[in-house]
Amino acid sequence: MTDRNDDELDPVERLRAADPAAGLEPRAGFTDDVVARVTTEAADAPAVASAAVTDLAAERARRRNRWLTVAAVAASMLVVGGAGYAVGATNTGSTTVAGGAAPPISLESGVGTAPTEMGVPETDASAVAPQSRATPGFGSDRILPYAWGRNVFHASGLSTEDGTAPAYAYDARSASNAENVGALAAALGLTGTPELKDGGWAVGPQDGTAASLWVTLDGTLGFSYWDPQHDPWRCAPDATACEPTGTAPTEVAAIDAMRSLVSASGRDADAFEYTSEVYEGSLTRTVQAWPLIDGQRTDQGWYLELAEGGVLNASGSLAATVSLGDYPIVSEQEAFERLSDPRFGPQVTAMPFSAQQAPMEFGTAGEPPAAPTGGTALSWPVNEVEIVEARLGLATHWQVTGGVLLVPAYEFTDAAGGTWSVIALADSMLDFGTQ
Amino acid sequence: MADGADAASGNADDLAWFTEVVREHSTALVRYFARRGPRQDAEDLAADVFATAWRRRDDVPRHAVLPWLYRTAGFTLANHRRKLVDLPVGEVPDAGTVRVADDPELSALFDAELRGALASVGERDRRILLLHAWEGLDGDELAVVLGISRSGADAALSRARKRLRDAWGERLSF
Numbered sequence: 001m002t003d004r005n006d007d008e009l010d011p012v013e014r015l016r017a018a019d020p021a022a023g024l025e026p027r028a029g030f031t032d033d034v035v036a037r038v039t040t041e042a043a044d045a046p047a048v049a050s051a052a053v054t055d056l057a058a059e060r061a062r063r064r065n066r067w068l069t070v071a072a073v074a075a076s077m078l079v080v081g082g083a084g085y086a087v088g089a090t091n092t093g094s095t096t097v098a099g100g101a102a103p104p105i106s107l108e109s110g111v112g113t114a115p116t117e118m119g120v121p122e123t124d125a126s127a128v129a130p131q132s133r134a135t136p137g138f139g140s141d142r143i144l145p146y147a148w149g150r151n152v153f154h155a156s157g158l159s160t161e162d163g164t165a166p167a168y169a170y171d172a173r174s175a176s177n178a179e180n181v182g183a184l185a186a187a188l189g190l191t192g193t194p195e196l197k198d199g200g201w202a203v204g205p206q207d208g209t210a211a212s213l214w215v216t217l218d219g220t221l222g223f224s225y226w227d228p229q230h231d232p233w234r235c236a237p238d239a240t241a242c243e244p245t246g247t248a249p250t251e252v253a254a255i256d257a258m259r260s261l262v263s264a265s266g267r268d269a270d271a272f273e274y275t276s277e278v279y280e281g282s283l284t285r286t287v288q289a290w291p292l293i294d295g296q297r298t299d300q301g302w303y304l305e306l307a308e309g310g311v312l313n314a315s316g317s318l319a320a321t322v323s324l325g326d327y328p329i330v331s332e333q334e335a336f337e338r339l340s341d342p343r344f345g346p347q348v349t350a351m352p353f354s355a356q357q358a359p360m361e362f363g364t365a366g367e368p369p370a371a372p373t374g375g376t377a378l379s380w381p382v383n384e385v386e387i388v389e390a391r392l393g394l395a396t397h398w399q400v401t402g403g404v405l406l407v408p409a410y411e412f413t414d415a416a417g418g419t420w421s422v423i424a425l426a427d428s429m430l431d432f433g434t435q
Numbered sequence: 436m437a438d439g440a441d442a443a444s445g446n447a448d449d450l451a452w453f454t455e456v457v458r459e460h461s462t463a464l465v466r467y468f469a470r471r472g473p474r475q476d477a478e479d480l481a482a483d484v485f486a487t488a489w490r491r492r493d494d495v496p497r498h499a500v501l502p503w504l505y506r507t508a509g510f511t512l513a514n515h516r517r518k519l520v521d522l523p524v525g526e527v528p529d530a531g532t533v534r535v536a537d538d539p540e541l542s543a544l545f546d547a548e549l550r551g552a553l554a555s556v557g558e559r560d561r562r563i564l565l566l567h568a569w570e571g572l573d574g575d576e577l578a579v580v581l582g583i584s585r586s587g588a589d590a591a592l593s594r595a596r597k598r599l600r601d602a603w604g605e606r607l608s609f
Contacts (some may be wrong), residue, residue: 010567011549011552011599011600011602011603012564012567012596012599014546014549015549015553015564015565015568015569016568016592017566018546018549019466019470019569020469020470021466021469021470021474021477021569024462024466024469024474025462025465026478026481027478029480030461030465030478030481031457031458031461033482034461034482034486035453035454035455035457036451037486038450038485039450039484143468166475181539185439193441198588204595205558208557208558208559208560214590216586216589218589220586222584222585222586222587222590223587224583224584224586225560225590228559249541250587279492279507279510281508282510286582300584300585301584303582303583303585305582313582313583314592315583315584315586315587316584317584
């Protein structure tokens with residue numbers, strides 16, 4: 001999604017050019033010092049414990065007069081709380097609630113940022129959909145031979161049966177009205193009528209001076225809410241010291257707040273899976289709600305960040321999913337063959353760390369590398385990828401027209417633990433035309 | 436979690452993973468802090484983030500390490516700043532226009548016009564703009580770092596860019 005404005009006049013470009021740390025590198029030995037520091041610490045450093053809630057009733061009583069001013073229906077959900085789900089008890093700061101549903105499959109990887117090498121097809125992800133940078137975390141200025149290099153795939157024993165699988169669409173248009181937006185706003189404690197302008201619904205001032213809600217008119221009807229009043233780091237402008245105190249809310253409190261919000265939007269809170277995180281040193285706790293379809297998480301999750309005083313920010317998708325019925329899909333074997341078909345991929349979605357190469361270090365001995373001698377063969381790495389497992393799941397797909405679907409996709413796992421995704425729909429359901 | 440007998444090999448794998456993480460992302464983290472505060476603090480703060488990543492290594496998503504690091508860096512920076520509020524403002528190039536206590540990240544920016552425009556868009560938009568322009572984040576990565584949904588991040592970035600353009604336009608017309 002690049003901005004097509006004239007770069008010279010675009011202040012973002014000027015900002016980019018004004019990077020005060022351009023070219024800055026850490027001192028030599030920084031990595032070694034950091035690693036040495038952690039190895040001298042206790043071998044089994046205690047992980048951050050999540051708050052153990054021993055008395056749920058007292059917890060709810062304390063909470064009842066805080067946070068969300070909810071509509072009557074949602075209020076009853078808030079009080080009922082815990083019976084509908086189980087809190088997973090672990091020692092880490094992040095917990096998963098309920099089920100353990102399969103993770104969503106991503107059909108797109110960060111292709112657009114990779115440098116191209118000779119012989120590697122350059123796939124322009126932006127031609128597929130506007131939001132094409134799907135998988136975070138890939139180093140953007142490193143050559144990653146596993147993902148962008150030359151891959152040869154092998155598999156055996158994959159099923160050759162084709163069949164059908166259900167697909168879904170996000171229906172943003174049906175949900176886009178003042179009534180729905182108003183109900184969500186009310187659940188978040190906002191008064192004021194939703195206004196349709198600038199490509200979305202707005203409730204509250206949009207300049208950050210007070211709590212506000214914004215609903216974008218995109219394929220999933222995404223919303224975002226922010227209340228600067230609840231930012232624990234917000235201090236008086238003339239204060240001499242900024243010392244926010246307090247503790248991050250408990251996991252139960254945060255998940256309950258998220259469930260209330262989900263319910264207030266007309267959804268079934270039990271049709272979601274919840275995870276919660278609290279970061280060391282943070283005064284807020286985040287919750288994510290993952291919609292479940294056919295036992296699988298979809299990647300259009302809801303987020304909520306809760307501070308002691310209330311909801312700091314929240315976001316999600318208001319569009320409901322509608323069934324499109326069953327679509328014809330290819331067999332595992334045929335999908336596997338698509339990995340070698342330039343029309344389809346391959347799109348690597350997870351990469352084992354061992355496959356990443358350390359950056360090549362030149363000149364560490366005080367001189368450049370030795371010149372290659374005559375007859376030297378070129379280094380021309382080709383990755384042999386052995387597929388060992390296939391899973392049929394759902395992936396989100398953005399149409400060029402802006403609509404959003406959940407479609408059957410295969411996730412292949414290779415022997416090294418990496419995953420590769422391929423769309424499962426039969427060719428007859430794919431429109432290969434451009435424009 | 437590793438059993439007693441496997442603890443040693445489990446820890447060795449963790450250490451190998453961690454060493455790779457530090458090697459790969461040191462530059463990004465040091466630059467993050469050098470853009471938002473005194474350069475002499477950047478390496479120490481980056482080291483703190485990595486130390487947190489080690490302590491919380493079970494929670495670091497293996498497919499999205501850098502966004503997790505940036506998110507942790509945000510908290511580390513906030514913690515660090517509140518210790519700096521009481522320091523005198525002698526380091527500010529244009530004393531009186533920008534107080535270090537308000538916008539420490541802008542004190543490193545010597546482009547006065549840009550600093551003025553950024554100062555007027557508000558702290559949240561500024562944070563998003565810097566993550567986009569300097570860390571190169573958008574899309575899913577930006578969403579992870581901000582802790583919001585992908586569509587929320589797209590919308591927030593789009594609005595922040597618009598507000599910067601508006602503020603920039605106002606400054607140019609005098």
